[in-house]
Amino acid sequence: MSSHPAFDVAELAAGVVLAGAVLALWRKDLRALIPILALQGAALSALAAVLAVSDGNLGLGVVAGVVLLAKGGVVPGLLARVVRADPGSRETAPLVNVPASLVAAGALVVLSYLVAGRITALAPDRLTRLVPLGLATVLVGFFVLVTRRKAVSQIVGLLLVDNGIALVAFLLTAGVPLLVELGASFDLLLVVAMLQVLATTIRARFGHVDLDQLRELHD
Amino acid sequence: MTLVLTSLAAASPGFAVRVGTSVLQVAVVAVAGPLLLGLMAKVRARAEGRVGPPVGQVLADLRKLVRKEAVRAEHTSVVASLAPLVLVASAMVATALTPLVTTHPVLAGGADVFVVVYLLLMGSVALALDGLDAGTAFGGMGSSRAMTIGAISEPALLVAILALAVQARTSNLPAIVTATLAHPGWVASPQRLLALVALVVVVIAETGRIPVDNPSTHLELTMVHEAMVLEHGGPDLALVTAGEAMRLALLLGLVANLFLPWGIDSSGSGGALLVGLVVLGAKLAVLAGLVALVEVSTAKLRLFRVPELLAGGFVLAVVAVTTGLVTR
Numbered sequence: 024m025s026s027h028p029a030f031d032v033a034e035l036a037a038g039v040v041l042a043g044a045v046l047a048l049w050r051k052d053l054r055a056l057i058p059i060l061a062l063q064g065a066a067l068s069a070l071a072a073v074l075a076v077s078d079g080n081l082g083l084g085v086v087a088g089v090v091l092l093a094k095g096g097v098v099p100g101l102l103a104r105v106v107r108a109d110p111g112s113r114e115t116a117p118l119v120n121v122p123a124s125l126v127a128a129g130a131l132v133v134l135s136y137l138v139a140g141r142i143t144a145l146a147p148d149r150l151t152r153l154v155p156l157g158l159a160t161v162l163v164g165f166f167v168l169v170t171r172r173k174a175v176s177q178i179v180g181l182l183l184v185d186n187g188i189a190l191v192a193f194l195l196t197a198g199v200p201l202l203v204e205l206g207a208s209f210d211l212l213l214v215v216a217m218l219q220v221l222a223t224t225i226r227a228r229f230g231h232v233d234l235d236q237l238r239e240l241h242d
Numbered sequence: 243m244t245l246v247l248t249s250l251a252a253a254s255p256g257f258a259v260r261v262g263t264s265v266l267q268v269a270v271v272a273v274a275g276p277l278l279l280g281l282m283a284k285v286r287a288r289a290e291g292r293v294g295p296p297v298g299q300v301l302a303d304l305r306k307l308v309r310k311e312a313v314r315a316e317h318t319s320v321v322a323s324l325a326p327l328v329l330v331a332s333a334m335v336a337t338a339l340t341p342l343v344t345t346h347p348v349l350a351g352g353a354d355v356f357v358v359v360y361l362l363l364m365g366s367v368a369l370a371l372d373g374l375d376a377g378t379a380f381g382g383m384g385s386s387r388a389m390t391i392g393a394i395s396e397p398a399l400l401v402a403i404l405a406l407a408v409q410a411r412t413s414n415l416p417a418i419v420t421a422t423l424a425h426p427g428w429v430a431s432p433q434r435l436l437a438l439v440a441l442v443v444v445v446i447a448e449t450g451r452i453p454v455d456n457p458s459t460h461l462e463l464t465m466v467h468e469a470m471v472l473e474h475g476g477p478d479l480a481l482v483t484a485g486e487a488m489r490l491a492l493l494l495g496l497v498a499n500l501f502l503p504w505g506i507d508s509s510g511s512g513g514a515l516l517v518g519l520v521v522l523g524a525k526l527a528v529l530a531g532l533v534a535l536v537e538v539s540t541a542k543l544r545l546f547r548v549p550e551l552l553a554g555g556f557v558l559a560v561v562a563v564t565t566g567l568v569t570r
Contacts, residue, residue: 031431034427035430035432035435037432041432042439042558045436045558120550121550121553122550122553122554126557128557128561129560132565133564136564140568155565155568156432159561
């Protein structure tokens with residue numbers, strides 16, 4: 024890791040992932056979230072590819088391909104199908120309104136800098152300094168998970184958490200082993216595929232996918 | 243004034259050249275502003291399948307308005323006659339300070355982010371007072387709306403540029419542009435990316451374009467800027483329109499040069515100046531075309547949802563500054 028283009032790509036990728044997380048919190052239109060997730064996936068894949076080239080690590084190159092395929096293509100594609108099939112899930116009804124959640128996101132970013140600053144101080148270099156961005160993405164993803172009601176929005180939150188974890192993994196350990204990444208990507212794929220089936224079933228039963236209204240038991 | 247300038251020119255050689263380039267910048271922006279408005283109207287019309295007015299239409303309108311007799315509403319005070327002048331003058335001073343064509347504008351030492359943003363704010367406040375002056379319902383409504391939007395967008399503008407200032411470790415605009423030229427890698431940094439998204443939102447709000455304000459409407463429920471200038475006609479209206487057009491060109495040029503400064507004149511030679519001029523024109527035309535295309539494809543936001551949009555921009559700007567402070 025010495026060449027400058029690699030650092031530049033890493034900085035850009037980390038910026039895209041965090042900006043995407045804040046944008047996902049900002050936009051209420053679920054259709055607008057899918058390109059954001061696809062872009063995040065592409066940025067993570069580019070980061071892995073650059074690390075693979077600069078380290079000469081073939082396994083990491085394969086991981087880059089898997090990430091691009093799963094997070095940049097298949098998962099956003101499946102989500103797009105869910106959103107298209109359900110016109111009612113286009114607008115999310117967050118528990119916390121948008122300006123307040125944006126302020127919360129700002130606070131979470133500051134918090135992640137305070138916390139991750141101590142971790143990165145152990146081995147300061149240009150890559151580990153970007154770790155707070157990944158942690159902030161994880162926190163913003165959790166925030167989306169707890170404040171959004173629609174099933175699709177919650178999946179978006181889960182995907183944000185996963186992208187944040189992947190970013191931290193690439194930055195700190197120069198990539199996760201191929202087997203782990205394959206497993207994680209497959210898990211994610213399975214979750215989104217299950218959501219698609221589940222959302223279709225829920226809608227067929229109740230006519231909506233608002234999880235807040237699923238508290239009572241029905242026969 | 244001439245005496246002061248000549249004595250200053252004698253004191254520091256090259257000063258006369260810098261005054262010349264700053265005057266050139268103001269002249270370019272004064273002409274480019276109305277042309278950009280015309281270009282945006284043309285792009286919108288073409289995208290909607292209409293032929294649209296010629297690009298020079300706004301300039302022709304301005305020429306027509308200047309020749310007309312100055313008519314003011316009955317109960318207006320001195321504010322109505324001064325406000326258009328303050329708007330244009332503040333825009334001109336801000337333009338003279340900002341690195342648009344050259345990185346060495348006159349008084350570059352004073353070309354601070356805060357100075358430029360507050361000069362722009364001065365113009366906004368003058369226009370808001372102007373809207374209130376005639377005492378009509380529309381004018382006051384427009385002013386109150388413009389101030390509601392401005393109260394969030396001005397700090398966001400400041401904070402977004404501060405994210406770049408933190409990176410360059412100076413709040414001097416020409417110095418930020420020069421530092422970016424020296425470090426091309428900065429363009430891809432996370433704080434720049436976040437600040438860029440914030441700035442785009444803020445510039446759209448500041449220049450009164452869709453989705454914040456619709457410049458081509460006179461519907462009382464939606465208009466913001468048009469409501470404020472409703473009482474003006476003739477030379478006053480020409481001044482207000484020219485001032486707003488200059489602010490548009492200035493803000494678009496500032497965004498272009500802060501994020502992609504290449505092509506700007508940094509040596510002060512005649513050839514580089516010419517290149518800077520042509521490149522600035524190209525950047526402005528491309529940005530204005532993009533803004534116009536966004537306008538065609540989006541609907542205007544409800545007024546109550548505008549603060550939500552701007553709050554998003556503001557938070558992105560704050561996140562950009564935080565990122566910049568920690569990763570520098």
